[in-house]
Amino acid sequence: MAKHLSKRDIDAVVSLIRGWDQPKITWAAICEQAATLVGKTPTRQSLNAHEAITAAYQSKKDTIKEKVPNKPRPASLNAAASRIANLESEIIELKEQNRQYKQMFVLWQYNAYKHGMTESKLNASMPKIDRERSDNQKR
Structure with missing residues (x-):
């Protein structure tokens, strides 16, 4: 087992x-x-x-x-330090953006609950678009 x-x-x-x-x-x-x-x-x-x-x-x-090289090697230590600083800055920005998205999701979740939305309604698929329909058929 x-x-x-x-x-x-x-x-x-x-x-x-x-x-x-x-x-x-x-x-x-x-x-x-x-x-x-x-x-x-x-x-x-x-x-x-x-x-x-x-x-x-x-x-x-x-x-x-x-087959992407896992560890690209910069030409000098200064270039490496600069790249590390840029990547760390980007990580901080992305973490903040992720935090904001989570906060927005919690707000949406609360509002959906407050207005009686069910999980099945929230997970419903997008409607199909018929792109071959002409304007004459609308009338």
């Missing part, structure tokens, strides 16, 4: 996947490496059952496929 993974185990496996430095990533290799973290070799199915692990795996697999 497969071992149920705790939140700590899931976080450890996600970190393992994010730090994967081999040229190819497979579920079998992850299961093998995760055995030392989890205490028992998990199955692919037990790992795949957790959304965080699956998302990390797919992201890492896409990154490996793109």
